[in-house]
Amino acid sequence: xxVNFVLSEVATGLRRNLTMTVAMILTTAISLGxxxxxxxxxxxxxxxxxxxxxxxxxxxxxxxxxxxxxRSAIETQLADSPEVATYLYESKEEAxxxxxxxxxxxxxxxxxTPPDALPESxxxxxxxxxxxxxxxxxxPNGQNGVDQVRDEGDFLDRLFSLLNGARNATIxxxxxxxxxxxxxxxxxxxxxxxxxxxxxxxxxLVGASRWYTQLPFILEAALAGLIGAMLAVxxxxxxxxxxxxxxxAGPIKAGIIPPVDWSAIAxxxxxxxxxxxxxxxxAAYVTLRLYVRL
Amino acid sequence: MIELQHVTxxxxxxxxxxxxxxxxxIDKGEFVFLIGxxxxxxxxxxxxxxxxxxxxxxTITVNGKTLNGMSKWQVPKLRxxxxxxxxxxxxxxxxxxxxxxAFALEVINKPHRTIKRVVPEVLEMVGLDGKANRxxxxxxxxxxxxxxxxxxxxxxxxxxxxxxxTGNLDPETSEGIMLLLxxxxxxGTTVIMATHDYHIxxxxxxxxxxxxxxxxxxxxxxxxxxxxx
Numbered sequence: 001x002x003v004n005f006v007l008s009e010v011a012t013g014l015r016r017n018l019t020m021t022v023a024m025i026l027t028t029a030i031s032l033g034x035x036x037x038x039x040x041x042x043x044x045x046x047x048x049x050x051x052x053x054x055x056x057x058x059x060x061x062x063x064x065x066x067x068x069x070x071r072s073a074i075e076t077q078l079a080d081s082p083e084v085a086t087y088l089y090e091s092k093e094e095a096x097x098x099x100x101x102x103x104x105x106x107x108x109x110x111x112x113t114p115p116d117a118l119p120e121s122x123x124x125x126x127x128x129x130x131x132x133x134x135x136x137x138x139x140p141n142g143q144n145g146v147d148q149v150r151d152e153g154d155f156l157d158r159l160f161s162l163l164n165g166a167r168n169a170t171i172x173x174x175x176x177x178x179x180x181x182x183x184x185x186x187x188x189x190x191x192x193x194x195x196x197x198x199x200x201x202x203x204x205l206v207g208a209s210r211w212y213t214q215l216p217f218i219l220e221a222a223l224a225g226l227i228g229a230m231l232a233v234x235x236x237x238x239x240x241x242x243x244x245x246x247x248x249a250g251p252i253k254a255g256i257i258p259p260v261d262w263s264a265i266a267x268x269x270x271x272x273x274x275x276x277x278x279x280x281x282x283a284a285y286v287t288l289r290l291y292v293r294l
Numbered sequence: 295m296i297e298l299q300h301v302t303x304x305x306x307x308x309x310x311x312x313x314x315x316x317x318x319x320i321d322k323g324e325f326v327f328l329i330g331x332x333x334x335x336x337x338x339x340x341x342x343x344x345x346x347x348x349x350x351x352x353t354i355t356v357n358g359k360t361l362n363g364m365s366k367w368q369v370p371k372l373r374x375x376x377x378x379x380x381x382x383x384x385x386x387x388x389x390x391x392x393x394x395x396a397f398a399l400e401v402i403n404k405p406h407r408t409i410k411r412v413v414p415e416v417l418e419m420v421g422l423d424g425k426a427n428r429x430x431x432x433x434x435x436x437x438x439x440x441x442x443x444x445x446x447x448x449x450x451x452x453x454x455x456x457x458x459x460t461g462n463l464d465p466e467t468s469e470g471i472m473l474l475l476x477x478x479x480x481x482g483t484t485v486i487m488a489t490h491d492y493h494i495x496x497x498x499x500x501x502x503x504x505x506x507x508x509x510x511x512x513x514x515x516x517x518x519x520x521x522x523x
């Protein structure tokens with residue numbers, strides 16, 4: 001195979017259909033960028049699950065007027081309960097400290113919250129997180145110094161279903177964009193084949209192998225896919241630097257949202273590149289088989 | 295060399311066959327004129343030999359290989375043993391004379407050294423030495439056809455198919471082209487030429503196969519174009 005010949009054919013082809021090539025690269029880039037975003041969100045969700053689900057599952061908030069006897073009665077009950085794996089007492093001061101840390105990026109909020117506004121609580125980890133109802137029944141709201149029992153798992157489930165929804169929506173848009181990209185690739189290849197019909201006709205007549213005739217077109221699409229993938233990765237890097245690392249710096253520092261690591265982007269980049277190159281090449285090959293006589 | 299057995303070709307769009315039960319044989323080294331009015335089946339005849347199309351019925355054999363049922367991957371090999379020349383030359387406009395000829399070798403993976411050696415040889419043979427670096431539009435019609443013939447012959451094919459190669463040329467230029475085709479024929483290459491040019495057919499006195507409505511109506515070994523014109 002004459003590499004120079006094939007490469008110069010590829011370059012000519014891309015240059016000749018410049019506008020189509022640009023359109024093809026941009027749609028591919030958007031599609032792959034969204035796909036990458038979806039993958040990053042998916043990674044973030046599993047990181048967050050590790051952060052949260054391992055921690056508190058049920059919070060028992062105590063009433064403001066709780067007495068010392070009531071508090072130690074609750075503690076004894078927790079210590080004796082077979083449903084409880086571990087528990088942790090958090091005083092008003094500790095709750096306020098944690099609150100200050102979490103919202104250190106929003107000083108106004110911290111300033112406007114008096115130190116004793118946050119209730120003291122027991123943070124309880126269950127042997128089986130599904131058995132929240134049992135604990136809730138043992139500590140009726142508003143009795144014996146208990147203000148409220150809250151299933152943090154329930155809140156997390158709602159949070160994660162929101163995040164899962166975001167991930168699914170991103171991937172759905174990515175799929176639609178990918179469809180548009182594939183159609184554009186197909187169209188561009190048909191146009192390229194039409195532009196080069198003199199060359200390919202002669203190649204056919206002098207007995208060039210099918211691969212020799214088809215390869216420039218397939219490489220042309222694959223190259224566009226690769227450039228699209230590189231733009232997509234560039235877009236993800238910019239999103240991390242300009243949006244995630246800046247706007248979300250507070251929650252990340254407080255440990256509410258896991259950071260987007262460079263390693264995560266490094267891991268998905270080859271996936272994006274592979275998808276871009278592979279899909280483009282396959283689309284080109286199928287187009288040549290179906291629509292173009294070579 | 296080339297054998298057609300009861301070959302019929304029907305095109306979907308037309309009720310009348312383009313070729314109708316054609317049986318003939320062409321030996322190695324022959325020079326054959328394929329004549330007949332437009333639509334008589336000359337081009338279909340050539341297309342079937344190139345396996346650009348498959349016959350509806352009948353078998354075709356070229357160089358001992360049966361074309362019927364030949365896999366798509368083998369077709370390029372078949373075409374490397376055949377050269378083609380057309381009325382409209384079909385040169386690549388943005389490539390020089392030498393590049394046009396070299397193109398035919400590059401795309402079948404001939405080594406650079408071979409290309410460097412044989413392209414000037416064949417350009418000299420067709421009488422275009424000194425014009426290797428011209429672009430096609432800088433050449434006359436006759437010269438362009440010589441480039442096309444050089445491209446068709448550079449890989450030393452066993453068969454040269456020419457579809458009205460003089461159709462766009464004046465009589466004098468045509469004569470030069472015919473001398474060139476004769477010279478190629480003398481190297482042992484079989485030449486099959488479809489034409490309307492009775493001057494040429496009459497003066498060359500070679501084998502004539504006349505097609506009419508897809509059927510062979512005449513096959514003469516030293517024929518003329520015909521009396522009825």
